[in-house]
Amino acid sequence: MALKEQFEIPGGLKKWSYALMGVGVLTLILGIIFLHPFSGGHGEEHGAEAYGATKFWMALMHNSIYWLLVVAASFFFVSATTLAQAGFPLVFRRVPEAISGGINVLGPIALVILLAYVWISDDHHIYHWKDAAHLDEKLQAKSGFLNPVFYTVLSIAAVGLWIWFRNWFRKNSLAEDLAGQGDRSFYWKSLKIAAAFLVTYGLTVLSTLPWMWLMSIDAHWYSTMYSWYTFASSWVAGLSLMMLFVVYLKNHGYLEFVNEEHIHDIGKFMFAFSIFWTYLWFSQFMLIWYSNQPEETEYFIDRLGFGGKGDGPFRAMFLLNLIINFLAPLLILMRRGSKRNYTVVTLMSVIIIFGHWLDFYQMVTPGPLKELGKDSNPISHFVYSLGVSAGFLGLVIYLTAKHLTKAPLLPKNHPLVKESIIHHT
Template sequence: MALKEQFEIPGGLKKWSYALMGVGVLTLILGVVFLHPFSGGHGEGHGAEAYGATKFWMALMHNSIFWLLVVAASFFFIAATTLAQAGWPLVFRRVPEAISGAMNVLGPIALVILLGYVWVSDDHHIYHWKDVEHVKHDEKLLHKSGFLNPMFYTILSVTAVGLWMWFRHSFRKLSLAEDLAQKGERSFYWKSLAIAAAFLVTYGLTVLSTLPWMWLMSIDAHWYSTMYSWYTFASSWVAGLSLIMLFVVYLKNQGYLEYVNEEHIHDIGKFMFAFSIFWTYLWFSQFMLIWYSNQPEETAYFIDRLGFGGKGEGTFRGIFLLNLIINFLAPLLILMRRGSKRNYTVVTLMAVIIIFGHWLDFYQMITPGPLKELGKESNSLGHFVFSLGVGAGFLGLVIFLTAKYLTKAPLLPKNHPLVKESIIHHT
C-alpha cells in the first residue's frame, strides 16, 4: 500500500478556517465601530462607551498572546523531544512543525497589537505603567520603572519573538534538507540537536521567565508571583499538546500518517494528562501560598477573581471555578484510564475542552483587573463574547496556516536515524 505522504487540504477544512477567520474579522470590525479603540479611552465617567478602547485592546492582547504561545509550545515539543533524542514522535513530527510555522504570522500580529497598545493607544487601564504621570506618584511602579517601560518592553518582545521564529526557521530548513540527504548522513541530525538546545535556553529565558512578567503580570503591576511564568508556560504548553493531538487525529481520520498508531496517540494523551496535573500543581501552589501568607498586596489578585472587594460581587467567580473544573477535574477523571487515551473520540473531545479551558485561563489572567477598574457597568459578558469572537478568528488562522505548512513537505521525515524506532514504537 502506497503511503499518502503529501497532504492536500480538504475543502471542508478550508471552509471551516475561512468561516472562523470571517467571524474574527467581523467581530473586529464591530469592535472598531462600537468600542472606538482609538478614541483614547478617557471619556467621562466609567461607562462601557468611555472605556471601549480598554475592552478592544484586552481582547486582542488576550488572543494574540494565547495563540502565539500555543503555537510556540509546538516547537518547544519538537525541541525538547529532539534534545532528548526521543524517537517516538518522528512519524508525526511534521504536525508540530506545521503548527509552529504559524509563528511566522502570529508573531508579527502579536507584536503589532502589543506595541500598538504600548506606543499608539492613549489607554492606560491595561498597563498602568504606561502613564508617566501616574508612575511618578506610584512608589511601586516607580521602583519597577527600570524594566516596566515601553522601550524595554519593545526590545524584549521583538527580540524574543524574532529568536523563536529564527530558531523554528533554522530547524525546519534542516528538517527538509535531511529529506534530500544521502542515506546515513548525520550532519543534519547533529545540527538539529544544537538548534533545539539553543532554542530551549531562549525559551527558558523568555516564556519561562521574563515575557509573562511583561505581557501579563504587569497588568496587575502591584502584584507579583515567582510562579507566574511557570504557570503561564504550563497553561500554553498543555494547550499546545492538545492542538497537536487534534491535528494528528484529524490527519489519521483523513487517511494520512499511516505509521501513527494507538501507541503514539496514547503517549500524546499521557502528555496531556500529565501536564494538566502539572498545571494544577502550579495553580494550587500559587494559590495556597498566597492564601496562607494573607498579605493584602498578594491576595488582591485572587480577590478580584473570586469577587470584587471580597464580597462575591464579581463576575469572575464562575470563570475562576470553571477554569479549575475544565483544566483539572476533566483531564483527571477522563484521561486517567488507559483506554480513554487510545480512543480517538475521547482524546479529540478532551483536546477541544483543554484548549478552551486554557483560553479561559488566559482570559481570567488578563481581564479582571482592568474590568474591575472600569466598574460593574462595563458589561463583562459583552466583553467575553467579543473576545470569543476574536479568538475564533485566531483559531481559523491557526488552522489555515497549519494546513498550508502541512502541504509543503512529506508527512514522514526521510533519512532521520530514529524514524524506524518511531515506526515500531510500542509501550
C-alpha cells in the same frame, strides 16, 4: 500500498478556516466601529469610551498572546523531544513542525497589537505603567523595566528569535530529507538548534515575557511562579492542538505509521501536564492565601469575590477553569483506554484548549474591568473575545494546513524513524 505522504487540504477544512477567520475579521471591524479603540480614555468623563477601548484591546491582547504561545509550544515539543533524542514522535513530527509555522504570522500580529497599544492607544487601563502620568510609588520603583522601550525591545527580540530558530530547524529538517543515506550531519545540527531554542524559550516564556505581557496588567501584584504557570497553561493547550491535528490526519488516511501507542503517548503528555498545571495553580494560590498579604491576595479577591465583595462576576468562571483544566483531564484521561480512544482524546483536546483560553482570559480581564467599574457584567466582553478568538483559531488551522502541504508527512533519512515506526509502550 503506497503511503499518503503528501497532504492535500480538504475543501471542508478550508471552508472552516475561512469561516472562522471571517468571524474574527468581522468582530474586529465591529470593534473598531463601535468600541473606538484609539479614542481617549482618561478620567470619569470618558467612561464609555474608556470601557470600549479597553474592551477592544483586552480581547486582542488576550487572544494574540494565547494563540502565539500555543503555537510556540509546538516548537517547544519538537525541540525538547529532539534534544532528548526521543524516537516516538518522528512519525508525526511534521505536525508540530507545521503548527509552529504559525509563529511566522502570529508573532508579527501579536507584536503589532501589543506595541500599538503601548505606543499609539490612549487607553491606560490595561498597562498602567505605560503612561508616566499614572505612575504611583510602586510603579515608579519598577519603571526600570516596566516601560515602553524595554517592553518593545524584549518583545521584538523574543519573537524574532523564535521565528529564526523555528525556520532554521525547519530548513534543516527538510534538507535532511534530501541528504544521502547515512548522512548524520543534519541530525546533529538539529540537536544544536533545539538546544539553543530551549535556552531562548526558557529565558522568554519561562521567565521574562509573562511578566511583561501578562503579569504587568496587575502591576502591583506579583508571583514568582507566574511564568511557570503561564507556560504550563500554553504547553498543555499546545499538546492538545497537536493531538487534534494528528487525529484529523489519521482519520483522513494520512500518518499510516501512527498507531494507538503514539496517540496514547500524546494523551499521557496531556494528562501529565494538566496535573502539572494544577500543581502550579494550587501552589500559587495556596502560598498567597496562606501568607495573606494584601498586595498578593487582591489578585484572587478580584477573581473570587472574597473580602465582603459578594460572589464577584468572575467567581463562577474561576471555578469552571479549575473543573475544566483539572477535574476533566483527571477523571477522563486517567484510564489507559481513554487515551487510546480517538473520540475521547479529540473531545478532551477541544475542552483543554478552551479551558486554557479561559485561563488566559482570567489573567487579562478582571483587573482592567474592575478599574473601569464594569466588573459586574463581563459577559459582553467575553462574547467579543470569543469572536476575536474564532479569527485566530481559523488562522492557526489555515497556516498549519498550508505548512503540512509543503513537506512529506514522514521525515526521510532520520536515524530514529524506524524506532518511531515500531514504537510500543
